[in-house]
Amino acid sequence: MLRVVTSVYRTQYITIFPLRVQERIIEGLLWLSAAITILITAAIIWVLLSESVRFFSEVSIIDFLTDDEWTPLFAEKHFGIMPLVAGTLLTTAIAIAVALPIGLTIAVYLNEYAPARFKQTVKPLLEILATIPTVVYGFFALTVVTPFLQGIIPTLAGFNALSAGIVMGIMIIPMISSLSEDAISAVPRSLREAAYGMGSTRLQTAFGVMVPAASSGIVVSVILAISRAVGETMIVAIAAGQQPRLTANPLVPIETITTYIVQVSLGDVPHGSLEYRTIFAAGITLFIFTFALNNLSFWIKKKYQEKYD
Amino acid sequence: MTNADKNRLKDKAFQVFGVFCTFIGLVVLAIFLIDIIIEGASRIDWDFLTSLPSRRASRAGIYTAWVGTLWVLVLTSIIAFPLGIAAGVYLEEYSKKTKMANFLEINIANLAGVPSIIYGLLGMEMFGRIMGLGGSLLAGALTLSLLILPIIIVTTREAIKAVPRSIRDASYALGASKWQTTWNQVLPASFGGIMTGIILSLSRAVGEAAPLIVIGALAYVPFVPTSPTDEFTVLPIQIFNWTSRPQADFLVNAAAAIIILLLITFILNGIAVYLRNKWQKRVKW
Numbered sequence: 001m002l003r004v005v006t007s008v009y010r011t012q013y014i015t016i017f018p019l020r021v022q023e024r025i026i027e028g029l030l031w032l033s034a035a036i037t038i039l040i041t042a043a044i045i046w047v048l049l050s051e052s053v054r055f056f057s058e059v060s061i062i063d064f065l066t067d068d069e070w071t072p073l074f075a076e077k078h079f080g081i082m083p084l085v086a087g088t089l090l091t092t093a094i095a096i097a098v099a100l101p102i103g104l105t106i107a108v109y110l111n112e113y114a115p116a117r118f119k120q121t122v123k124p125l126l127e128i129l130a131t132i133p134t135v136v137y138g139f140f141a142l143t144v145v146t147p148f149l150q151g152i153i154p155t156l157a158g159f160n161a162l163s164a165g166i167v168m169g170i171m172i173i174p175m176i177s178s179l180s181e182d183a184i185s186a187v188p189r190s191l192r193e194a195a196y197g198m199g200s201t202r203l204q205t206a207f208g209v210m211v212p213a214a215s216s217g218i219v220v221s222v223i224l225a226i227s228r229a230v231g232e233t234m235i236v237a238i239a240a241g242q243q244p245r246l247t248a249n250p251l252v253p254i255e256t257i258t259t260y261i262v263q264v265s266l267g268d269v270p271h272g273s274l275e276y277r278t279i280f281a282a283g284i285t286l287f288i289f290t291f292a293l294n295n296l297s298f299w300i301k302k303k304y305q306e307k308y309d
Numbered sequence: 310m311t312n313a314d315k316n317r318l319k320d321k322a323f324q325v326f327g328v329f330c331t332f333i334g335l336v337v338l339a340i341f342l343i344d345i346i347i348e349g350a351s352r353i354d355w356d357f358l359t360s361l362p363s364r365r366a367s368r369a370g371i372y373t374a375w376v377g378t379l380w381v382l383v384l385t386s387i388i389a390f391p392l393g394i395a396a397g398v399y400l401e402e403y404s405k406k407t408k409m410a411n412f413l414e415i416n417i418a419n420l421a422g423v424p425s426i427i428y429g430l431l432g433m434e435m436f437g438r439i440m441g442l443g444g445s446l447l448a449g450a451l452t453l454s455l456l457i458l459p460i461i462i463v464t465t466r467e468a469i470k471a472v473p474r475s476i477r478d479a480s481y482a483l484g485a486s487k488w489q490t491t492w493n494q495v496l497p498a499s500f501g502g503i504m505t506g507i508i509l510s511l512s513r514a515v516g517e518a519a520p521l522i523v524i525g526a527l528a529y530v531p532f533v534p535t536s537p538t539d540e541f542t543v544l545p546i547q548i549f550n551w552t553s554r555p556q557a558d559f560l561v562n563a564a565a566a567i568i569i570l571l572l573i574t575f576i577l578n579g580i581a582v583y584l585r586n587k588w589q590k591r592v593k594w
Contacts, residue, residue, distance in 0.1 A: 019486055022488070023486055023487060023488050026488045027399075027403055027487075027488075029395065030395050030396070030398055030399035030403055031399055031403070031404075033391075033392050033393075033395035033396040033399060034395075034396040034399040034400055034404070034413055034462075035413075036392060036396070036458075037396060037413065037416055037417050037420060037458065037459070037462070038412075038413065038416055040420060040431075040455055040458070041416055041419065041420060043431055043435055044423065044427060044428075044431050047430060047431050047434045047435065048427075048430065051434070101330075102330045102333060102334065105323075105326060105327055105330040106327070106330050106331050108323075108327065109323075109324070109326075109327025109328070109330065109331060110331070113323075113324050113327055114327075114331075122331055124582070125335055126331075126334060126335070128338065128578075129334055129338060131512060131574060131575075131578050132338075132516070132571070132574065133515070133516025133517070133518070133545055133570060133571075133574060134516065134518075134519075135516065135518045135545040135548050135549050135552075135570075136345075136516075136548070136567050136570065136571065138549070138552065139345075139548065139552050139563055139564070139567060140341050140344075142552060143344075143552075143560060144340070144341065144344055170334055170337055170338075173334045174334075201316045201317060201319070201320040202320050202323075202324075203316070203319055203320040203323045204316065204320075206323075224422070227422055230424070231423075231424025231425070231426065231427070232424075233424070233425065233426045233518075233519035234518050234519055234545070234549065237519075237549070238549065238552055238553065258424065258426050258519070261426055261429070261430070261523060262426070262519060262522055262523070265429070265433075265522050265523045265525070266522060271438070279430065279523075280430060283426070283427055283430045286424060286426070286427065287423070287424075287427055290422055290423065290424055290427075291419065291422075291423075293422075294418070294419055294422035295419070298415060298418060
């Protein structure tokens with residue numbers, strides 16, 4: 001049947017010449033639209049590289065990686081990226097520490113415990129968390145979470161990694177919960193029934209059988225969440241401060257890579273200056289982090305995805 | 310207590326913990342919305358919507374911000390929708406399973422994972438400097454278009470994938486060409502899914518501040534933009550600016566502007582959910 005249909009269609013192609021031309025033009029245009037996405041990637045890499053190369057012609061890459069101070073906007077300039085990386089990793093770690101246990105518990109609960117109707121109602125509600133603009137979360141972190149935490153920890157500074165990280169964690173809960181939930185529900189029923197048949201409780205079934213069977217999908221969800229948290233900008237720009245420092249202390253102001261880019265963009269740094277190029281050096285560092293994380297997740301997905309069919 | 314009892318107890322305990330976790334996010338969300346409404350709702354009046362920004366909090370309004378947001382949304386739609394849908398159609402209907410197609414797919418997944426602020430750096434250099442658009446509406450819209458392009462492509466592909474093979478075969482059997490089939494059958498059949506995707510992508514664009522700050526959108530624009538080459542501000546940037554000020558009065562302004570921004574976001578998402586449900590019910594293959 002299919003062969004007949006396609007042959008009819010091929011004959012048409014040959015006999016009606018203008019239509020054929022038209023078809024080719026349309027296909028070409030469609031192809032061009034798809035190919036633009038490759039141009040975008042190329043442009044991102046080119047922009048980041050070309051400005052960074054100029055930056056690294058003035059600042060040695062060893063200083064960039066080993067200097068423990070980042071003060072490009074001060075009179076005494078230091079160009080060590082590590083304080084910004086530390087700030088980024090600190091807020092990310094806090095966010096994941098919040099989002100992973102909660103998100104994974106939600107995924108397990110919705111799959112193994114909750115009635116189907118409850119699941120159908122709760123999932124879209126949780127998705128609301130992911131649709132709220134991040135600048136709004138920043139406002140929340142600064143004006144609600146920080147004052148609240150200061151009531152518990154009096155030494156907490158007005159700008160700190162803790163509130164920003166916690167709020168960021170709340171934002172990425174739905175990312176971990178829904179991707180993990182998809183992974184767990186892709187595990188075939190027979191595995192769950194086998195576990196029940198052995199006399200396991202729901203908890204034992206969930207963490208002894210279902211979660212391990214879905215582990216690649218869960219790991220992918222966490223990696224994507226980390227990548228999201230590393231690149232998150234407005235929450236940290238509003239609530240975490242603008243003081244690059246090499247610390248793991250969540251109570252003091254810090255600065256992330258993304259905040260630094262915002263800080264310079266808001267100021268009046270002349271184009272073509274070394275200060276201007278620092279944001280591209282910071283940008284390429286950020287890009288390398290997220291690029292590596294994203295591709296790691298694709299690779300895991302491809303390599304370890306269990307096939308149960 | 311036997312082992313079985315212990316296990317049953319643990320099972321119950323986890324159930325309680327599960328309910329707790331499921332609701333904690335929603336409870337925080339509720340606290341937050343209530344807090345914002347208490348703080349900001351009384352500030353919203355006609356003057357707030359129609360006033361220009363001002364150094365005095367009580368006089369400042371969001372006129373330039375929401376007009377800027379509207380401009381950006383319209384321009385972004387004009388640029389991103391045709392491109393994204395065309396790319397989605399190509400990848401789903403035309404492209405063969407070659408290495409190239411595989412590469413395109415990985416590339417789009419990668420673009421979806423690039424942080425928005427990196428798109429800002431790209432936009433600042435490409436559109437702002439090289440194309441000479443500076444911090445104009447057009448530069449902002451082009452930047453946001455690149456940002457939402459992967460979302461549109463992915464949702465378009467999913468919508469098209471849901472159209473069964475038999476529809477295409479029937480069209481071909483009647484002598485239609487590939488494009489005639491795509492345009493007259495596949496696209497109308499996947500319209501609901503595509504619409505859902507582009508509205509979700511708009512709701513993403515409406516909340517973005519970081520890339521627009523990087524390309525040089527200003528917090529203080531004393532006039533309403535009237536052409537795509539004008540400088541502009543948007544609601545999220547206005548909120549960011551007011552939040553960064555020390556005076557408490559400006560925080561009230563920020564809360565009020567957040568209410569407006571959330572309204573726009575929720576309305577867009579509501580439309581998307583409505584369309585999705587409507588189409589899922591109506592179309593049964």
